[in-house]
Amino acid sequence: MTRTDCVPPDEIRALFSIALSDMYRTEVPQYGALLELVASVNADALASAPDLMARLECRGELARLDVERHGAIRVGTAAELFDMRRLFAVMGMVPVGYYDLSVAGVPVHSTAFRPVGAADLRRNPFRVFTSLLRLDLIGDEALRAEAAAILSARRIFTPRAMELVAVSETQGGLDHDQAAGFVREALETFRWHAQANVGLSTYKALVAAHRLVADIVSFKGPHINHLTPRTLDIDAAQARMVAQGMAAKAQIEGPPRRDCPILLRQTSFKALSEPVGFATGQGDVLGTHTARFGEIEQRGAALTPKGRLLYDQLLAAARRDAQAGSGDDGQALAMRFRAFPDDWRMLRDQGLAFFRYFPTPAGLAAPEDRMSVLSVDDLVDRGYLGYEPITYEDFLPVSAAGIFQSNLGAGERRQYDERSSRASFEQALGAPVRDEMVLYADEQSLSIRTALARLGLDPD
């Protein structure tokens, strides 16, 4: 098959993301309500701020807004993670970043499968936060062995899905019919199973070890546990969730509200309690399981390592303040974040955020010899180069831990002594994870080179 017969991975990703969203909407009707709420908040935000619309348009983000979402799954074994990487590769999604959730008392470590190129992200930025269970963090040896045996006996992919993954790997892509079949088959892995893989007593023992362990081990597959649309105004969305009687999380995770949004702000509605059948040997008994929830997020600028360090320091300080009783979390956060510049120019000058540069009309009209002696900073100062923040496409471990915790209930924060290992995660994955900071830095320097070339200047 020639390359031109192949459906572009971007297209398969877009089809899959729509199919998954449709499936989740039938499984969890509140997700449908959340989508409607976010669409209406976004329409209001765009209507009340014409400059916001222009800025999103300029970044190529207006078109992707309605289809933009992330999901999350949790797998049980190294082999499952390995094949998950192969499955996502068919859709142009590669592992980016390593998140150690064990430091937050959750026995998993994770990566995000997502597209990486600017054009691919623009076409469809769908991402899946994927966690691998760390059975080694389960203290009870007998339970650990039982969980391992249950996991090794299950098959989370349909045989046809894995066949099509192999076809895509050997022939370098899928044709139209194969792509349609792939989307259909891949969807099965993410489906909810109202019938557990284990009996009620095993389920209860797993819950006692950690609720998340029960969620991963007790079912036939890694059901999608939430899908998150992107909102332009998370404060308005949060207020509307509360007004509509949704069980919204008390606090928005991430940085406080700012004029210049950075990183990621997230909130969620609490997980549903759903009926589940547990096998007893003499028919089923009905129990419940609490795992699936809804989440919304607002994305801002990607921070440089320097900016990220400042963010982490201020966040930690705000948590300490709140624990020490000086005001609530929201107030503590707002106070501490006064130290984080809230002005694009300052964020750029201080090297706190990543930007995409472009030539301005003045730059394109100016004579080259006048510009050729100028540095990038000078070109910016004279208005020959413009810049826009690069959107953060990844996740925040502290926020992720907060989302996990709010859906696990009190008392699910365990102390794990062992440090997690990125190396063992990558070994399970069968590939290194990409460094997101390198991706953003590359994107920024590529934009500078392209902009300089368009001004007729030598990028070197």
Ligand code: OOG
């Ligand atoms: C993943 C939680 C992390 C996010 O948005 O930070 C996440 C999970 O609950 O499996 O999705």
Ligand code: NI
């Ligand atoms: Ni999430």
